[in-house]
Amino acid sequence: MKYKAVIFDMDGVLIDSEYFYLERTYRELVKRYPWIRIEELYPIVGMSGKTERILMHELARRPLDDLQFDEELEEIYQSGHIADFTEVLYPEVKEILRWLKEQGLQIALASSSPVHCISQMLDQCDIRDYFESVISGESLVMSKPDPEIYQITMNRLGRKPEECLIVEDSTYGIEAGVAAGAAVAARKDERFCFDQSKAAYHIADLKGIKQVLL
Known part of the structure; x- marks a missing residue:
């Protein structure tokens, strides 16, 4: 060969898994940041965690040094984790x-x-x-x-x-x-x-x- x-x-x-993660992340984010559209999350598919963090802060209009938002994201990711x-x-x-x-x-x-x-x-x-x-x-x-x-x-x-x-x-x-x-x-x-x-x-x-x- x-x-x-x-x-x-x-x-x-x-x-x-990608749409599974995306949909659950969006569902939680939009409760707190209603201006975010699900289409704006599409670019995170295939991103590393470091690059994704930057984009998420931008979409939520939160500064990169906002550690409280990082904690919010972690909670969202954990709640949307695939169990099986x-x-x-x-x-x-x-x-x-x-x-x-x-x-x-x-x-x-x-x-x-x-x-x-x-x-x-x-x-x-x-x-x-x-x-x-x-x-x-x-x-x-x-x-x-x-x-x-x-x-x-x-x-x-x-x-x-x-x-x-x-x-x-x-x-x-x-x-x-x-x-x-x-x-x-x-x-x-x-x-x-x-x-x-x-x-x-x-x-x-x-x-x-x-x-x-x-």
């Missing part, structure tokens, strides 16, 4: 992960989500053992669209960019993968008006990876 490793994003790629990730796992995930392993490909996960969310998802969905490398953007200096998270992952796998296929959905994630020098397969999602034009491949679901690889 042309590619020797497949690197997955998590939210919107392995799990259908098996309910949002895309149905084809285990099948495609198993197939990739059978083909001898390396598999990695590179997500902007917090470490505890990634860990909970992997354990609840019983897919941790498929991944040779797991990394959270929470621990990095730079966030997507910066390529750092993918560069580190490729180094861990011992692979060159041209040997890797990155599976993403968001504008920032796709830009990060392209900037890292790898080919990107974009999982189509028309709910958030993502710009997926820079992706080399476009797939309806993860089963499309088979066609890309073969």
Whole structure:
């Protein structure tokens, strides 16, 4: 095969979580900040926590040094946390992960989500053992669209960019993968008006990876 490793994003790629988070965050925010529109929250999809914090402060018209607002956000995020990730796992995930392993490909996960969310998802969905490398953007200096998270992952796998296929959905994630020098397969999602034009491949679901690889 042309590619020797497949690197997955998590939210919107392995799990259908993005609208779940977005809707619940909006529902709580608008109670306190009624001028915020849900469409204004769309850009946070695929953002790291650091960049998202800046945007949220701007939308709420609160200064960045307002720690009380940070506490409000944390309460909102905690109240909207996914309790059972098996309910949002895309149905084809285990099948495609198993197939990739059978083909001898390396598999990695590179997500902007917090470490505890990634860990909970992997354990609840019983897919941790498929991944040779797991990394959270929470621990990095730079966030997507910066390529750092993918560069580190490729180094861990011992692979060159041209040997890797990155599976993403968001504008920032796709830009990060392209900037890292790898080919990107974009999982189509028309709910958030993502710009997926820079992706080399476009797939309806993860089963499309088979066609890309073969």
